[in-house]
């Protein structure tokens with residue numbers, strides 16, 4: 232465990248699909264390797280890169296507004312005002328899945344491949360594939 236304060240970024244790249252097999256790619260930008268078929272896909276999304284570069288947030292130590300200035304996440308930032316460090320971490324997209332048994336909605340972090348879920352409302356188990 233580190234004692235660096237972590238702040239979750241407000242921006243995340245959209246979830247992309249593998250050009251080869253159509254399954255969901257691991258979230259990220261740049262060269263992403265498909266977990267299902269091992270194809271390497273280039274994911275770029277300029278609006279997200281711009282938003283990440285220009286992201287501003289209050290320093291968790293002194294509340295001075297800090298500009299990220301890089302699209303890298305996680306990104307270690309040292310505040311110009313108080314010179315303390317904090318880490319801007321990657322935002323993780325969540326998707327909403329509807330339970331086939333009771334129609335309640337589950338919010339999960341998607342992972343490529345097949346995943347077994349169990350509904351907290353009705354205990355039904357079902358598989359989802361991304």
Ligand SMILES: [Zn+2]
Nearest residue numbers: 249252265268
């Ligand atoms: Zn693939």
Ligand SMILES: [Zn+2]
Nearest residue numbers: 290293310313
């Ligand atoms: Zn500060």
Ligand SMILES: [Zn+2]
Nearest residue numbers: 330333350353
């Ligand atoms: Zn259910």
